[in-house]
Amino acid sequence: MLCLPVNPFLFALLLWLSPTALWAQVLDFDRVLVYEQSDYNGSIVRYQLLFNSKTGLFGFDRKLSSISLPGVGEGFTFATGSPDGLYRIYSTNSYDGKTVQQYRIGQRAYAPDFAAVCRQNFKKRYRPTGTKETRFGMDVQQYSASLGRRDREYVSVARVDFNLYPAYLFNEMGLEAKLPDAHSLNFAGRLAANELLIESRKVYYSETVGGKPAVSTLRLVYFGPFRYSFDASGYK
Numbered sequence: 001m002l003c004l005p006v007n008p009f010l011f012a013l014l015l016w017l018s019p020t021a022l023w024a025q026v027l028d029f030d031r032v033l034v035y036e037q038s039d040y041n042g043s044i045v046r047y048q049l050l051f052n053s054k055t056g057l058f059g060f061d062r063k064l065s066s067i068s069l070p071g072v073g074e075g076f077t078f079a080t081g082s083p084d085g086l087y088r089i090y091s092t093n094s095y096d097g098k099t100v101q102q103y104r105i106g107q108r109a110y111a112p113d114f115a116a117v118c119r120q121n122f123k124k125r126y127r128p129t130g131t132k133e134t135r136f137g138m139d140v141q142q143y144s145a146s147l148g149r150r151d152r153e154y155v156s157v158a159r160v161d162f163n164l165y166p167a168y169l170f171n172e173m174g175l176e177a178k179l180p181d182a183h184s185l186n187f188a189g190r191l192a193a194n195e196l197l198i199e200s201r202k203v204y205y206s207e208t209v210g211g212k213p214a215v216s217t218l219r220l221v222y223f224g225p226f227r228y229s230f231d232a233s234g235y236k
Contacts, residue, residue: 025232027080028052029059032226033167037183040204040214045180046221049167050228056083058166059230066180078230081166085110087173090235098235106169106188115192122190126155136223140198150205156198163193183218196220 029050037045047066050059060079078090089101108114126143133140138158145153168188171178179185187197197220204214 027057027059027230027232029057029228029230030054030225032222032224032228033220034222035185036217036219036221037180038215038217038219039183040207040209040216047180048226050226051162053162056162056166057081058170059228060170060179061228061230064228078232079170081170083163083166085165085169087166087170089175090230090232100232100235103173103175105172106165109165109169109188109193115194118189118192118195125190129154135198135220138196138198147202147204148206152203152205154199154201154203156200157191158196158198160194160196164191164196165193168197183216185218196223 029052031051031053033049033051035047035049037047045066048061048064050061050064051057052059058081060081062077076089076091080088080090085104085106087103087105089103090098091101092098122143126145129142129144131142133142133156135156135158138160140156140158142154142156145155147153165188168186168191171181171184171186172188183200183202185197187195187200191197197218199217199219201215201217201219204216207214
């Protein structure tokens, strides 16, 4: 085999002229968290949060995540959230082509002492109900809190070995792009980064629907293997 020497200046020039010509940047995800949000009026919304179990990167596909986009434009297709608080928004338009916008939020939530603050806040509000179960191979414990004179909130939590804050803080970016938030997923400040929300259920005995208490629920209905890739080549 004849091996020709590589000119480093030519290589650098090719990379500068077309950085995606030498390789394609593909974002792979091997897990998915599927949440189902139901309200007392009977509406149900299901959305999927993609996850890379090796890097801790979360992926938010426009369609899979049921993201609303009134002010972002039709070009938005994908977003990522990394464990250090960096978000990337991938979009395409006729003027700028493929672009990536970067946001960094929640710096306070990533401070070393924030987990202790969360535990303190959680204990002030919630009390264990004694109900324990196993879901998706994880140990889950239920807690409850008062929402007023008669109304109650029930929260089920499992401890995991990855950071949930890229998902919990997504709606804090200040964008028009939002995950469904009729029953918010933002538990940052109440749950530590390694505490996975399995279910949040609010029971309003003070309001009735069809003679029964009004109930609003956010529930993790699936967490497991899922293959998904997003081609991020060409975005700049």
